[in-house]
Amino acid sequence: MNIIEVNGITKKFGKFTALDDIHFSVRKGEICGFIGPNGAGKSTTIRILLGMLKATKGTAKIFGMDVWKDAVEIHKRISYVPGDVNLWPNLTGGEVIDLFLKMRGNGNIKKRDELLKKFDLDPSKKCRTYSKGNRQKVALVAAFACDADLYILDEPTSGLDPLMEKVFQECILEAKKEGKSVFLSSHILSEVEKVCDQVVIIREGKIIETGSLEDMRHLTRNKITLQTKTPVPGLKDFPGVHSFAEENSRVTFQVDTEKLDEVIRHVSQFGILKLESVPPTLEDLFMRHYKTSKATDEGGAV
Amino acid sequence: MRKHLPGTGSILKLIFRQDRFKISVWLLCLILITISVAYAYPEVYKTEEDIMGFILTMQNPAMEAMLGPVYDANNPPVAAVFAHEMLLFTVIAAAIMNILLIGRSTRTDEEDGRLELLLSLPVGRLSHITAVMLEALILNALLAILTGAGLSAVQTNGITPESSFLYGSILGSAGFLFAAITALFAQLAKTSRGATGLSFTVLIISYIIRAIGDVSSEALSLISPLGWTVRTGVFIDNKWWPVILPLAIGIIITAVVFYLNQIRDLGGGFIPEMKGKTRASALLKTPLGFVFRMQRTNIIAWAIGMFLLSAAFGAILGDLEEYYADLDILQAFLAANPDYTLTEQFVAMLFVILSIISAIPVVMVVLKLKGEENKNRTEHIYSRAVSRTGMLASYMIMAIIVSIIMQTLTAVGLWATSYSILDQTLSLGKTLNAALVFLPAIWVLIALGIFLMGLFPKATSGIWLYFAFCFIVIYLGELLKFPDWLMNLSSFTHVPQLFVEEGDILSLTILTLLAILITIIGFIGYRKRDITG
Known part of the structure; x- marks a missing residue:
């Protein structure tokens, strides 16, 4: 069952097309990473999902309900953490959290106090005195103290220290264990890699990749470090080999996943002394997509 | 002092760039309304009887409380009538302009984090506050000069070049005083709301003290800046002390502002914050x-x-x-x-x-x-x-x-x-x-x-x-x-x-x-x- 279903959403601001015919879905019990460079349309997508912006074209559904028309109904079952948390300077963190729980309904006071302790947040301070990280904690505590079926998180950890990031990851993994779904927009790729089952990559308002990390790794290159008894002639121009570099007797290169077998067969004839293969990280995927599109824009070869 | 001021010019430009629309609208409205009313007055008060009639209507406690004391003169020119009806409220408008603009350039910029960004650049510690005070000076000088020049071009009985510039200078000097007061509260209060709120409180209290004083006791009026502004006798006596006094006090306050600005932390203030509640009240919810x-x-x-x-x-x-x-x-x-x-x-x-x-x-x-x-x-x-x-x-x-x-x-x-x-x-x-x-x-x-x-x-x-x-x-x-x-x-x-x-x-x-x-x-x-x- 799909919790989020986005079908051909286009959003224009005047003449500018912020989102161009995007499609994706998030299944129940899944953590979906939503990544892309700044200005790609991540926050616009999220605001459409929250019913704050109206899509120019297309439909988006959460729990099978229309995100624009049934916004209030949907919001009773979701929790949202914005990327840039702006709070009321004259209220304390504790007051804001209570207020949010009341507006959302289903707030759990016991869980609130637990989370306050976990995130190490002083609720008696006025919001104007909070740092960015502390403001984010306020939003996170309010979000996870509710019993939600879907968590929509827009770069929720950009101001947190590594310790708090870990607490956050525990929170979403726990939510996943309870069968909840998470839609996580993030810049911190290692985090996405650690927790997400699926990623959606957006660039310049278009979805350029969706699927599980496993699926995507097939499409990409492994990084190989190799040392052989005798040098491998012509490896540089071997089909599927990229970014070839040679240093003393050691060579490093990238190889297309589907050509890996051929390449290894070939080099093994020359007596392998050392072979390291590193699977592509999300960062590589991301960088590659980013650079690829850039190169295409400039008319270069891929 | 040298090392405290680099970048002042650039910040000043930035402030004017940021507020150019607001500044232009405020100045245009204040100056155009002043000039058009001065221009219209001879049409309304054509004869001496008209003017005497007006003075009689004004010469009562209620109107004096509202607009200030009536000129103590026989046969005042129509320009004096204009000043009596317009001056105090124009001064108040100029004060409001200063409170809003200076409040924004000081505490609001600081509260929103823009000041932090500026200070991380190679600018001096006092550059920003210097730029703000220069903004206030330029703003009010423009108001004074343009109003003066505009008025002296109006052919209304009683308007002379000196009196026109005196009229403009009253607006400018009172405006500068309130700019300085706002800058002072921007150092004391920790929030922009606090800073502008306290400045408005001073303005309202000044008005009330002047109102009571103008009706009952001259001495009481003299402790209110607004009391000074209605005592120039502009267009008749042309006394300049009510221009110089607020300017001087404004400069003294500015010195205090510089001192406080230098000894306090970025984002800090002198009015302490209290510890807040950890739970929201039922009302808030x-x-x-x-x-x-x-x-x-x-x-x-x-x-x-x-x-x-x-x-x-x-x-x-x-x-x-x-x-x-x-x-x-x-x-x-x-x-x-x-x-x-x-x-x-x-x-x-x-x-x-x-x-x-x-x-x-x-x-x-x-x-x-x-x-x-x-x-x-x-x-x-x-x-x-x-x-x-x-x-x-x-x-x-x-x-x-x-x-x-x-x-x-x-x-x-x-x-x-x-x-x-x-x-x-x-x-x-x-x-x-x-x-x-x-x-x-x-x-x-x-x-x-x-x-x-x-x-x-x-x-x-x-x-x-x-x-x-x-x-x-x-x-x-x-x-x-x-x-x-x-x-x-x-x-x-x-x-x-x-x-x-x-x-x-x-x-x-x-x-x-x-x-x-x-x-x-x-x-x-x-x-x-x-x-x-």
């Missing part, structure tokens, strides 16, 4: 309670201000009555409408002005929702189970409640103090009615605010232009001979002044229906539009 809590200080401050202002006017009604009783000739002159007493005529006029002033906090309450959106805070609300209609309705209801509170306090304040003074007391019921009858006109302003927020969110603050228009129609409409259709565009024109007019149920009903209609359109627009934060 209700939609209306939330809307109220966000603007509590503002609403309470305005409520007290409105009550004091009307009570001050109530207190002088007795003097007004006594004064007229002594002067047969004046009674003959002012008895334009023999059916009503002078007190009644004065109170009727007073309620128009007080009502439009109490519309300010009301409009502020409803516009707050747009401010919340600008600050990306509505997303917290609309991402939860709260409907747009519900939220907007909460702001609207709060605005309506505030309008009723303000008008009631205005009536009660005026009635309570006048009751203890007047021989022929006003009836509380009638006074209340005379104030509450303006509610539909205020509601039209709420409705227009909602309409703009719903359909033209970027032009929301345009509601203040309509507000300024209503104010100009009331204050200057007759004088500048606005055509009827223009006068009718102001919702306040259609409200009967109950002390001198019959109740007009029809126009009140139409105003209310109009307000409802505009509100509904605004709600529909608000439900359909994109929320940007």
Whole structure:
């Protein structure tokens, strides 16, 4: 069952097309990473999902309900953490959290106090005195103290220290264990890699990749470090080999996943002394997509 | 000192670049209104009798409390009449301009983190505050010089180049004083709201002290900056000390500002913060309670201000009555409408002005929702189970409640103090009615605010232009001979002044229906539009 279903959403601001015919879905019990460079349309997508912006074209559904028309109904079952948390300077963190729980309904006071302790947040301070990280904690505590079926998180950890990031990851993994779904927009790729089952990559308002990390790794290159008894002639121009570099007797290169077998067969004839293969990280995927599109824009070869 | 100031010029440019629209609109409005009124006056007061008549109307405690003391001269020129009616309110407008602009350039920039960004660049510790004070200096010098130059080009009897520049300089020097006061509070208070709020408090207190002083004791008036500004005798005596005094005090305050700025931390202040609650109260958790809590200080401050202002006017009604009783000739002159007493005529006029002033906090309450959106805070609300209609309705209801509170306090304040003074007391019921009858006109302003927020969110603050228009129609409409259709565009024109007019149920009903209609359109627009934060 799909919790989020986005079908051909286009959003224009005047003449500018912020989102161009995007499609994706998030299944129940899944953590979906939503990544892309700044200005790609991540926050616009999220605001459409929250019913704050109206899509120019297309439909988006959460729990099978229309995100624009049934916004209030949907919001009773979701929790949202914005990327840039702006709070009321004259209220304390504790007051804001209570207020949010009341507006959302289903707030759990016991869980609130637990989370306050976990995130190490002083609720008696006025919001104007909070740092960015502390403001984010306020939003996170309010979000996870509710019993939600879907968590929509827009770069929720950009101001947190590594310790708090870990607490956050525990929170979403726990939510996943309870069968909840998470839609996580993030810049911190290692985090996405650690927790997400699926990623959606957006660039310049278009979805350029969706699927599980496993699926995507097939499409990409492994990084190989190799040392052989005798040098491998012509490896540089071997089909599927990229970014070839040679240093003393050691060579490093990238190889297309589907050509890996051929390449290894070939080099093994020359007596392998050392072979390291590193699977592509999300960062590589991301960088590659980013650079690829850039190169295409400039008319270069891929 | 050298090492504290690099970058001042660039910051100054940045400030003017940021505020160029606001600065131009403020200066243009102040200068153009001043010049056009000076230009129109000879048309209104053609003969010496006209001028004497005007002076007689002004020479009573009520009007002196409102506008300052009348010139002590035989045969004053028409320019003096102009100064008497316009000077004090123009000074107040110039002070408001300074409070808003300087408040924004100081504490607001600091609160929003822009100052931090600036200070991380190779600029000196004192560069920013120096640039702000230079901004104040330039702004007020422009106001003084342009007003002076503009006035001296007007061929009105009594206007000389010296007096024109004196008139401009009064505006400029008082403006600079309030700029310095705002900069001072921007060092003391930790929030921009605190800084501008305290500055406005000083302005209001100055006005009240001057009002009481002008009626009862000259010495009292001399402790209020606004008391000085009405004592130049501009266009007759042309005394310059009321220009030099605020300038000097402004410079002293500026020195204190520099000192405080240097010894305090970025983001810090001198008025301490208290530890807050860890739990939200039951009131805060209700939609209306939330809307109220966000603007509590503002609403309470305005409520007290409105009550004091009307009570001050109530207190002088007795003097007004006594004064007229002594002067047969004046009674003959002012008895334009023999059916009503002078007190009644004065109170009727007073309620128009007080009502439009109490519309300010009301409009502020409803516009707050747009401010919340600008600050990306509505997303917290609309991402939860709260409907747009519900939220907007909460702001609207709060605005309506505030309008009723303000008008009631205005009536009660005026009635309570006048009751203890007047021989022929006003009836509380009638006074209340005379104030509450303006509610539909205020509601039209709420409705227009909602309409703009719903359909033209970027032009929301345009509601203040309509507000300024209503104010100009009331204050200057007759004088500048606005055509009827223009006068009718102001919702306040259609409200009967109950002390001198019959109740007009029809126009009140139409105003209310109009307000409802505009509100509904605004709600529909608000439900359909994109929320940007």
